Amino acid sequence: MLNRFKGGLNELNEKIERINGKWEFFIIFILAVLLVSMPILGMGTLTSGFHLVDDHEFLRWTYEIRCQKESLYDIFKTWFWRDLEWRYRPLYYFLRIFSCYLFGDNFIAYSVLKALEIVFTIIILYYCGREMGAGKICSVLFAFMSMVGYQSAVWWKLGPQESFATLLFAAGFFCMLKYLKGNQKGWMAGSIFLFILMANYKESYIILIPFFMLYVLYFEMNASGKEKITLEGIWYCTKKRLGYLIALLVVFMVPVFIIVFYVGTDRYGSVGFESGMSILEYVDGLGRSLKGDLKWYKRFGILFFMILLTYWDELKKLWKEILLAVTFLLPQIVLYGRSGIGERYVLPGSIGFAFFFVFVILKWKPLSGKRRFLYVTGILLCLAAHGRVMLREADYFRYRGKSITAAFEAVNKMKKEDSNVLACFRPNEEGNLTINYWMKLHSFDHVYYWTEEERVINKVCDVNIIYEEEYYQEQDFDNMDIVVTYNREDRHWVYDLSLDLTDFQEIPCGTLTIYVRNGSVEQIVRPQVEGLRIHF
Numbered sequence: 001m002l003n004r005f006k007g008g009l010n011e012l013n014e015k016i017e018r019i020n021g022k023w024e025f026f027i028i029f030i031l032a033v034l035l036v037s038m039p040i041l042g043m044g045t046l047t048s049g050f051h052l053v054d055d056h057e058f059l060r061w062t063y064e065i066r067c068q069k070e071s072l073y074d075i076f077k078t079w080f081w082r083d084l085e086w087r088y089r090p091l092y093y094f095l096r097i098f099s100c101y102l103f104g105d106n107f108i109a110y111s112v113l114k115a116l117e118i119v120f121t122i123i124i125l126y127y128c129g130r131e132m133g134a135g136k137i138c139s140v141l142f143a144f145m146s147m148v149g150y151q152s153a154v155w156w157k158l159g160p161q162e163s164f165a166t167l168l169f170a171a172g173f174f175c176m177l178k179y180l181k182g183n184q185k186g187w188m189a190g191s192i193f194l195f196i197l198m199a200n201y202k203e204s205y206i207i208l209i210p211f212f213m214l215y216v217l218y219f220e221m222n223a224s225g226k227e228k229i230t231l232e233g234i235w236y237c238t239k240k241r242l243g244y245l246i247a248l249l250v251v252f253m254v255p256v257f258i259i260v261f262y263v264g265t266d267r268y269g270s271v272g273f274e275s276g277m278s279i280l281e282y283v284d285g286l287g288r289s290l291k292g293d294l295k296w297y298k299r300f301g302i303l304f305f306m307i308l309l310t311y312w313d314e315l316k317k318l319w320k321e322i323l324l325a326v327t328f329l330l331p332q333i334v335l336y337g338r339s340g341i342g343e344r345y346v347l348p349g350s351i352g353f354a355f356f357f358v359f360v361i362l363k364w365k366p367l368s369g370k371r372r373f374l375y376v377t378g379i380l381l382c383l384a385a386h387g388r389v390m391l392r393e394a395d396y397f398r399y400r401g402k403s404i405t406a407a408f409e410a411v412n413k414m415k416k417e418d419s420n421v422l423a424c425f426r427p428n429e430e431g432n433l434t435i436n437y438w439m440k441l442h443s444f445d446h447v448y449y450w451t452e453e454e455r456v457i458n459k460v461c462d463v464n465i466i467y468e469e470e471y472y473q474e475q476d477f478d479n480m481d482i483v484v485t486y487n488r489e490d491r492h493w494v495y496d497l498s499l500d501l502t503d504f505q506e507i508p509c510g511t512l513t514i515y516v517r518n519g520s521v522e523q524i525v526r527p528q529v530e531g532l533r534i535h536f
Contacts, residue, residue: 035122039155043395044402046115048402049402051157051404054159059434061075063441072097075097099113115155115156120167121166125146145357145358146354148383154166154344162347165201168194173191175187188244210327211327218321221234282337301357307378318360318364324356325356333349406510407484416521419521420481421448421481424484428493432449436461449461451463458472458475482521483504487512490512
């Protein structure tokens with residue numbers, strides 16, 4: 001029975017491998033669109049609205065462009081220099097501000113653009129697998145394993161930079177592979193250009209460039225046909241691609257130099273390794289990650305290692321591929337291990353995981369028989385587990401977004417010209433900034449902010465910014481007409497308010513609750529929000 005089943009799979013695989021180029025592109029395009037449509041359209045993230053995470057940037061720049069009539073150049077210049085005091089992401093701000101000029105506060109347009117980024121990323125990762133010598137099915141698994149999981153949050157969350165950075169990574173890597181195989185300068189120039197964009201868009205992708213450099217040497221060593229590695233052989237391979245390797249080194253060193261000597265390495269909170277810190281901090285952070293968003297990688301990774309260890313003598317010959325995987329993954333672990341590797345921070349590490357356990361091992365000849373069948377089954381089950389995670393996370397994102405959007409719209413309908421709205425989102429300053437600019441775009445500026453620890457109400461919507469003195473003037477809670485706060489349905493920022501809300505009507509709105517002071521509005525609006533659809 002098993003032999004007959006494997007025979008059928010082999011026959012199917014042979015038919016798939018015979019599919020020609022045009023049909024191959026059409027099929028992978030349809031697969032990518034269907035995959036991305038599952039959360040975007042199926043779960044409803046496309047129309048979910050606001051989420052109090054990075055939304056304020058879109059609203060702020062839209063407000064400055066539309067209402068304050070500021071120029072794109074002035075806004076970009078301000079944020080470019082402001083960001084250099086904390087981070088290094090010049091291309092990110094340029095593209096984000098320009099997108100606000102094009103789309104304003106139309107979040108559906110941003111979501112469609114984000115979905116297209118992911119579709120093309122999956123397609124290009126597939127073709128990276130093909131260029132590295134993998135079959136069609138293996139390349140599909142490589143692309144899907146890289147992008148499906150907790151990291152799929154970047155498919156629908158509009159703030160994170162990882163989605164576009166991964167697209168730049170995939171496109172640059174594809175151009176590099178084409179250059180290595182065909183030695184055409186156009187592909188070489190394209191890869192360098194894309195790597196420059198990638199390094200200037202998201203810092204964590206800068207540390208992937210050593211992997212590219214090592215892969216160039218790996219390719220040349222394999223092309224030379226020499227199994228034994230010598231210094232003479234390494235130098236010979238280096239000389240063949242010396243100009244390209246120097247270009248990659250420059251692309252790597254320039255942003256690193258700027259970060260180390262200008263921006264500073266102490267501006268990233270708990271990201272990276274600091275002198276004097278305990279290794280136990282890393283152990284604790286990685287332990288939380290392996291119990292959280294990396295749990296399926298851990299569980300199936302153990303299974304994969306156990307299978308591979310049964311090929312110990314042959315496995316030792318994969319030391320070059322193992323070194324490549326370590327070069328890809330270790331810098332990401334060092335960068336994010338202490339703070340925890342979760343959600344968007346799983347990227348780009350998930351690509352490194354898929355590179356070794358899917359691409360390298362599935363085309364590894366010693367893996368055969370029942371052990372291969374068990375290994376492939378593990379890959380499919382890991383992908384299925386991450387698919388479940390993807391849909392569940394998308395469902396919550398839809399629920400939370402619908403809740404916030406409905407609450408804002410309800411407040412906007414209930415308020416009067418002299419109403420005072422109190423936002424209780426702190427310590428989430430992004431939430432305060434979001435309601436601040438959303439209300440300003442709707443011509444309302446009577447929004448105040450509550451600080452629970454100090455029991456203070458004022459107009460300071462971001463404690464990280466210095467305001468004019470009048471903003472710090474304390475207000476009396478008795479003057480507040482509408483209160484907006486989180487409730488127990490929210491995963492992230494729940495706390496019990498110490499405010500006396502006995503004179504208020506409570507209006508549940510999904511993950512938020514609106515409190516309206518009795519007699520302060522003409523008509524109560526009770527928004528209806530569909531709850532979670534997935535409970536497994």
